[in-house]
Amino acid sequence: MYTRGVYALRELSLRIDKGEFVFLTGPSGAGKSTLLRLLLRQEIPTDGRIVVGGRDLSQLSLRQVQAYRRTLGFVFQDFKLLQNKTVLENVAFVSRVLGHAAQQQQRRTFQVLKWVGLQHRMNAYPQELSGGEQQRVAIGRALVNEPTIILADEPTGNLDPDLSLEIMNLFREINARGTTVLVATHDRELIRRVGRRTLSLNHGTVVEAT
Amino acid sequence: MRALGYFFSEAADSLWRSRGAALLSVLTIGAGLFVLGFFLMVNANIQRIIGRWSDSAELAVYLKDDIAPAQVAMIGDLLQKSGVAAGVQYLSKDDAKREFARDFPDLAAAAAGLDRNPFPASFAVRLNAQAQSAPAAVDNLSATIGGIAGVADVRYDRTWLSRLNATVRAIRGAGLAIVLLMAIASAMTVANVVRLAAMSRRNEIEIMQLVGAPFAYIRGPFIAEGLIQGGMGALFAIVLLLAAFAAIRARFGTALAEAVGLMGVAFVPAQLVLLLVAGGMALGCLGGFAVARRVR
Numbered sequence: 001m002y003t004r005g006v007y008a009l010r011e012l013s014l015r016i017d018k019g020e021f022v023f024l025t026g027p028s029g030a031g032k033s034t035l036l037r038l039l040l041r042q043e044i045p046t047d048g049r050i051v052v053g054g055r056d057l058s059q060l061s062l063r064q065v066q067a068y069r070r071t072l073g074f075v076f077q078d079f080k081l082l083q084n085k086t087v088l089e090n091v092a093f094v095s096r097v098l099g100h101a102a103q104q105q106q107r108r109t110f111q112v113l114k115w116v117g118l119q120h121r122m123n124a125y126p127q128e129l130s131g132g133e134q135q136r137v138a139i140g141r142a143l144v145n146e147p148t149i150i151l152a153d154e155p156t157g158n159l160d161p162d163l164s165l166e167i168m169n170l171f172r173e174i175n176a177r178g179t180t181v182l183v184a185t186h187d188r189e190l191i192r193r194v195g196r197r198t199l200s201l202n203h204g205t206v207v208e209a210t
Numbered sequence: 211m212r213a214l215g216y217f218f219s220e221a222a223d224s225l226w227r228s229r230g231a232a233l234l235s236v237l238t239i240g241a242g243l244f245v246l247g248f249f250l251m252v253n254a255n256i257q258r259i260i261g262r263w264s265d266s267a268e269l270a271v272y273l274k275d276d277i278a279p280a281q282v283a284m285i286g287d288l289l290q291k292s293g294v295a296a297g298v299q300y301l302s303k304d305d306a307k308r309e310f311a312r313d314f315p316d317l318a319a320a321a322a323g324l325d326r327n328p329f330p331a332s333f334a335v336r337l338n339a340q341a342q343s344a345p346a347a348v349d350n351l352s353a354t355i356g357g358i359a360g361v362a363d364v365r366y367d368r369t370w371l372s373r374l375n376a377t378v379r380a381i382r383g384a385g386l387a388i389v390l391l392m393a394i395a396s397a398m399t400v401a402n403v404v405r406l407a408a409m410s411r412r413n414e415i416e417i418m419q420l421v422g423a424p425f426a427y428i429r430g431p432f433i434a435e436g437l438i439q440g441g442m443g444a445l446f447a448i449v450l451l452l453a454a455f456a457a458i459r460a461r462f463g464t465a466l467a468e469a470v471g472l473m474g475v476a477f478v479p480a481q482l483v484l485l486l487v488a489g490g491m492a493l494g495c496l497g498g499f500a501v502a503r504r505v506r
Binding site: 040042062065066067068069070072074080082084093094096097098099101102145 | 212213216227413414416417418419420421422423424425427428
């Protein structure tokens with residue numbers, strides 16, 4: 001609940017199993033991004049509990065939050081790539097700031113770049129890439145730390161339908177390897193084409209689950 | 211080691227990106243440390259001069275012309291056994307006149323032309339190390355001797371040396387206040403430069419926070435940035451100090467050496483140079499830390 005009694009999410013109860021691929025949909029202001037922020041532990045619910053892997057996120061200390069976030073990967077609509085770093089540096093950045101050994105950083109970065117199909121553009125800067133390529137870099141960055149959960153907030157919001165499907169195929173592949181994937185999108189057509197479990201939010205609560 | 215490598219490479223990148231502001235910060239720290247260093251250099255030289263003058267401090271006991279020889283012997287004995295004398299020399303009236311003629315040859319003829327010898331007999335007492343550390347003992351001796359009949363006057367350099375020391379202490383106090391102000395200004399400049407760097411790196415910080423990077427990795431580059439700026443500022447200050455030192459020595463070195471009898475002016479001691487570098491780095495660190503602690 002925000003100040004002045006405005007609820008972003010209300011009476012929300014949902015469960016996502018390990019290894020699932022779930023879409024979160026609904027109109028703007030439905031609460032999709034808020035739910036993702038709660039899962040990222042950027043916010044704490046004023047009431048209720050969010051339990052991930054048996055841990056109540058509200059109860060975590062700052063250090064435990066850091067440890068929890070190391071198990072997550074995130075992808076945003078605006079990619080959030082570092083403009084002064086190359087593709088390679090953007091992907092390696094996570095590994096670097098988590099203090100991984102240089103050899104491990106290198107091995108994992110190359111693996112991921114190959115996997116998202118960008119090894120030939122590793123020395124390019126984000127502004128030299130197309131929207132689809134930039135999102136693939138962001139996905140690579142999310143994967144480099146081998147997360148158990150991937151959270152994506154409107155990852156195809158800036159992309160055309162073909163590129164959107166291409167990105168969704170990447171998420172499907174990630175999910176096929178056992179990673180739990182939660183994608184927030186308002187693109188119903190895309191959801192239909194991918195065909196996975198979907199939770200529809202409106203006014204902060206689940207109105208439909210398919 | 212890996213973390214340190216990361217901190218410093220990120221800090222160097224960031225400094226290079228905002229090199230204009232960083233240069234300003236380095237110059238401010240440099241100016242602050244230059245004032246500190248210059249003050250330390252002047253202070254070290256004044257201390258040398260005071261030390262030298264203190265070493266040569268004397269107690270002079272002037273005798274009346276009508277003093278009895280037995281009393282002269284008694285005073286001489288008292289001075290010898292006082293425990294503060296490194297050497298006691300008796301100068302008769304004739305000795306004093308000869309010394310005057312030797313020290314002031316131009317005036318020797320005038321003195322020789324006088325009907326009577328105006329110079330008093332005296333004892334010159336060279337003070338020992340104990341007297342330097344416990345001036346009260348010399349004060350007591352001076353008062354005792356001054357009270358003896360037949361003693362005209364007792365002059366003790368200590369009085370003006372004490373005044374000189376008090377003046378130096380006052381100058382040092384004012385200097386320290388200036389240095390403190392400069393240190394605060396330097397730390398604040400560094401903090402502002404690092405704050406700008408933090409703003410320009412907010413996307414990186416956001417990503418680091420989202421991926422659960424340890425606090426050390428988030429904050430380390432800012433502290434390293436402050437440290438580099440502080441260190442560079444200190445090096446700049448030392449270069450300025452060397453230049454100032456060379457200029458002073460070239461311009462006033464001979465005059466100063468003659469005036470105070472020292473082998474020219476001396477540069478700040480090596481340990482103080484190290485202190486300047488450490489101080490600069492500490493100031494930079496402080497500025498960096500002020501910003502870093504807000505990032506969590």
